[in-house]
Amino acid sequence: MKRNISPSLLSANFTNLTKDIKTVEDLGVSRLHLDVMDGHFVPNLTFGPFIISQIRETTKLHLETHLMIANAEKYLEDYAKAGSDTIIVHYEVSKNIKSDLRTIRKLGKKAGIAFNPDTDYKLIRPFFDDLDYILIMSVFPGFGGQKFIKSTLESMEKLVHETKNHKITLAVDGGVNLDTIDKIYETGIDVTIVGSALYGANDVKKRYFDLINE
Ligand code: DX5
Ligand code: ZN
Secondary structure (H helix, E strand, C coil): CCCEEEEEHHHCCCCCHHHHHHHHHHHCCCEEEEEEEECCCCCCECCCHHHHHHHHHHCCCEEEEEEECCCHHHCHHHHHHCCCCEEEEECCCCCCHHHHHHHHHHCCCEEEEEECCCCCHHHHHHHHHHCCEEEEECCCCCCCCCCCCCCHHHHHHHHHHHCCCCCCEEEEECCCCCCCHHHHHHCCCCEEEECHHHHCCCCHHHHHHHHCCC
């Protein structure tokens, strides 16, 4: 099956976002990954609904919004209105995961959980019925360009097995590059998020086809 890559705009050029989005659209990707950081849950700040609504106007790609923010429950409606298609909340910071996931679905969006490399994947089990998407973090969230944490491969294998009777998209985020991508797809996951290893390449098109192994 063709490898599904969701480019992370964190490594794109924000003064020329339309061009960087068009580049990956032309390559045939179906989704884009948007990293929202609050400088509180993670030690970095990025962008919010205002930028996402502008991105929404430039593309029809599926937008997955990765919320690395505290008090996400206050903002779910804003991120839905901005045009996100999947909204992902972090297990570690959510006050009530079930309620967040249900709110996201009530807003007509796909509901996702992200969890950190040191969070036990088993903690996600109680939410399988409320989930459309699981984001397995293979680095600690906050920055692009970090080194892949190998021990997370085990969570990938386990979740592939345990979710096989559910309609849940399994995605992996952080440190996905030419050295790590084969091992990651071997686990059976559905999507990888790629930031620096794609947008940081001199030839983005060649890098994309090397990553998807075509
Ligand atoms: C990290 C973000 C990632 C990031 C991945 O906190 O959630 O989506 O953009 O970047 P790379 O691919 O460079 O590890
Ligand atoms: Zn992310």
